[in-house]
Amino acid sequence: MEHLKVFTGLLLFIAISPGSPGTVPAKESWGYVDVREGAHMFWWLYYANDATRSYEELPLVMWLQGGPGGSGCGFGNFEEIGPLDRDLAPRNTTWIKAASVLFVDNPVGTGYSYTDSEEALTTDVAMIAADMMVLLKTFFSGKAEFQSIPFYIFSESYGGKMAAAIALELTKAIEQRAVKCNFAGVALGDSWISPTDSVxxxxxxxxSTSLLDDLGLVEVSRAAKAVQLAVEQGQFQRATELWSITESVVEENTNGVNFYNILTPDPDEKVKLTAETGYLAALKRRHVQPLNRRSLSQLMNGIIRKKLGVIPKNVTWGGQAGEVFTSMEGDFMKPVVDIVDQLLAAGVNVTVYNGQLDLIVDTIGQELWVKKLNWAGLPVFSQERWTALQDPAAPEQTGAFYKAYKNFSFYWILKAGHMIPSDQGAMALKMLRMVTQQE
Known part of the structure; x- marks a missing residue:
């Protein structure tokens, strides 16, 4: 396997707003790891940038985006938790204030990661986890300074499903001494752990939020039960198709509710399910394209690509996201609740966090699969009362609730949709500090 290619520098971007040549200094590095023959994964690391503590005193967080096919190096970085926003202006709620952050374009074919052929794309989370073990082994071998630093995996959406599988394989790899790192826990944000419970x-x-009437409820529930039946029969590719059809039924009955935040208008043109477009075209428009908005695409294929200097000429950021989703469609609706159970049984710290206004992975569905866990601590956890957390951006208001027992915790983030750091950045940063035991 090829050794770790590392490129290091200072984050010195000129803000795009007129007359504001400000800079944000932060040590960073990036590179590629060949995880399989014909499969190349891109990573981008920001060292923690805190005025009172060095990066050695703060944890390392790996961020995994959803999709599958969403780019963490693009969307998670510039839209959610990185040091700069999409306009290259400093982000006040960046996670590098509390941790070093490792973005990975995962699985291969996503963002700047690429494959030499479509046959090298992943088809399930087991394959994704195997690829990530190669990357993590290479990363921690090449950056030995991080081997003893507490390492957490944070995720969003389908990234949570990948994170669960990766966390379990990482636990095994550490026991077998195949990967040397201080794995401290996994956090599953608005995660696609039990697709049926969500739908x-x-x-x-x-x-309950007055976005469906009685007849609409009947139609949406009927479509959802068709998804459930397909999953129960093991027809997972068919279940993915029915999932998209159910989304169309939701759109038709709600006048186009935004699946990512029910109180926010969806700026994207609605795509109705037709014979001409097909369900894959519809779901890519709803879920893949929003992560590749024109301004972000221009940024990633322009100034950022030039800065990085290592992106192959034949790789266009975001251009392969649809192919990644298509390759994974047979795995998309499979649940991984059993993997979460295995993590808890192994003593891994597991955190679930969810946005109050998220529809695609609503909190009710998250609570349902949590109640199905076989974890021995569930009866006690279920009887615990939650604790209110003040919103750092509005201290007089409640920003979230949480409760924890032993190695499991749950955060209910208020006034946030699917992309919690985008909607409630200060609250997300506070949660990060709590999960990583800084508060």
Missing amino acids: LTWGPYLY
Whole structure:
């Protein structure tokens, strides 16, 4: 396997707003790892940048985006938690204030990561986890200074499903001494852990928020039960198709509710399910394209690409996201609740966090699969009362609730949709500090 290619420098971007040549200094590095023959994964590391503590005193967080096919190096970095926003202006709630952050374009074919052929794309989370073990082994071998630093995996959406599988394989790899790192826990944000539980609760959630009437509830519930039946019969590719059809039923009955935040208008043109477009075209438009908005695409294929200096000429950022989703469609609706159970049984610290206004992975559905866990501590956890957390951006208001027992915790983030750091940045940063035991 090829050794770790590392490129290091200072983050010195000129802000795009007129007359504001400000800079944000932060040590960073990036590079590629060949995880398989014909499969090349890109990573981008920002060292923690805190005025009172060095990066050695702060944890390392790996961020995994959803999709599958969403770019963490692009969307997670410039839209959510990186040091700069999409306009290259400093982000006040960047996570590098509390941790070093490792973005990975995962799985291969996503963002700047690429494959030499479509046959090298991943088809399930087991394959994704195997690729990530190669990257992590190479990363920690090449950056030995991080081997003893507490390492956490944070995730969003389908990234949570990948994170669960990766965390389990990493636990095994550490035991076998194949990877040397101080793995401290995994955090599953608005995560696609139990797809059926999410889809089945869309109707009740929308109905309770006055976004569905009685007839709409019947139609959405009927479509959702068709998804459930396909999953129960092991017809997972068909279940993915029915999932997209259910989304169309939701759109038709809600006048186009935004799946990522029910209180925010969806700026993207709606795509109705037709014979001409097909369900894959519809779901890519709803879920892949929003991560590749024109301004972000221009940034990633322009100044950022030039700065990095290592992106092959034949690789266009974001251009392969649709192919990644298509390759994974047979795995998309498979649950991984059993993997979370295995993590808890192994003593891994597991955190679940969810946005109050998220529809695609609504909190009701998250709570349902949590109640199905076989974890021995569940009865006690279920009887615990949650604790209110003040919103750092508005101290007089409640920003979230949380409760924890032993190695499991749950955060209910208020006034946030699917992309919690985008909607409630200060609250997300506070949660990060709590999960990583800084508060």
